[in-house]
Amino acid sequence: MAKSIQRTLSRKNWMAVTGLFLCFYLVIHLLGNLQLLLPDERAHIQFNWYAEVLSGNIIIRVVSWILFASIIGHIIYALIITLTNNHARNIRYQYDRRSAESKWYTRNMGVLGTVILIFLLIHLRDFWYIYKFGDLPVDEKGRKDLYVLVIKVYSDLWYVLLYVVCMIALFYHLLHGFFSAARTLGLYHPRYVRWVKMFGWVYSVVICAGFAFIPLYVHFVK
Template identity: 75%
Template structure:
């Protein structure tokens, strides 16, 4: 029993570390993509230049490998913890027995995670894969025209709606994940628990609202 608890704690630690790294990536990714809100000509030029610089930077390439490893590790550990807890206690991952007071998103992290993962696969296929292996046209500066691809993809209303729904799922996933990681890493002390909760809410809402606003802005205002 002690070994089982130790293994579970170790897995949750890895879940927490990979999750926090992915949160950091979301911040960086959002800041870069905010260029889409610039006036069209400037956004076109700067967004493509930004993408070109990132694609040719060895440090960014290393970080991208860490990113993919973190995504895979986060998903794998989530599945392992879910299956282990289900077999051992016949309850769902992170399920609070006090169902009447636990948050619905706490009891449905598996569903939220699945929605986000499916969206991530679609998103990587439509942008990362096409940028790396597709035949994108070049802009006036000779850079791959990722901006045109973004405008084209976000011109589809169904994709915009899917994006917004998935950002709502991500927001709730981040909420529970942030609080869970804080507890796992021993950062959820009663003295500053309120501050942790406020930061978690603000972070989740700001990040997901920022991402959701991009396709909406491009679709309706570009």
Template identity: 60%
Template structure:
């Protein structure tokens, strides 16, 4: 019975690691596309709308999107199941000294993940769902004008603040998650541990700063101090 539970936990951790690394890869692609919003307005609109149309119309990218949806759901479900199992195990021990040897964000991955899940629901509603099923105007090239949808969303300072806070949660989630995923899959060799650690930190900071800069820049240039 204990062996079965152990195997089940390990298989879930492996799946969570694989889906997590795929999501890490997707974040890079997503960020590169969104960085077009930092272009001058006259170029950003056409470039970003073409990018959005490509993502929704290319059959290969559509297939990747199904892998993305599966990864998001599987990652969240596995995290929930593993967290509940870990709590049951931890409840059997009177004393737990993990706080002395682990970072606070590594002990609160469940909270960070919950914040990100709530943000993703809002993010999908405001952009993905609206683009797919809403009444989105078209630009002069005939593409759905997701650019104006983004501008409207980042008009509100509180929405920008919410977005940045979610990206901070993502950054802390990645700081622990990337190293944990590599280690779970057996790729964390002691000889290269420091390089993995450094890469994980650089990656986490780059993703966090990159996604955070975009809404702040759009808000300031379109509606704020620089307008």
């Protein structure tokens, strides 16, 4: 029993650490993507420069390997914890009704995570894969023209709407995940709980609203 609890805590710690690293990456990614909101000519040059820096810098490459490892680890530990919790819930279901009082997004983190994973795979295929292995034109500076690709992809309304829906799913996933990570790492102290909640809400809203706004802006304004 003690070993089982210890394994669960270890998995939750890894979930928390990888999740917080991914939260940090989202901030960096959003700041880079905000360049798409610049006037067209400046956005074109600056965004392609940004993409080239990310793909050519050895430090960024190492960070990207850590990123992919974190994503894979986060998914694996999430799957293990979900299956373990489902098994335990089936055993004590008739005695424990606490799940009925929890938030709906807390009870459906697996569904939200699956939506985000599917979106991530589509997103990587449409941008990262084509940038790395596709036949992209070059801009006037001789850089791969990722900006043109982004404008083309976001010209499809269905993709923009899918993006927005997935950002809503990401919002609820982040909201629960942030509070869960804070509890797991011992940061959810009663003395600071109000500030932790406020930061979690502000972070989740800003990140997801920021990402959702960019394709909407590109589609309807650019």
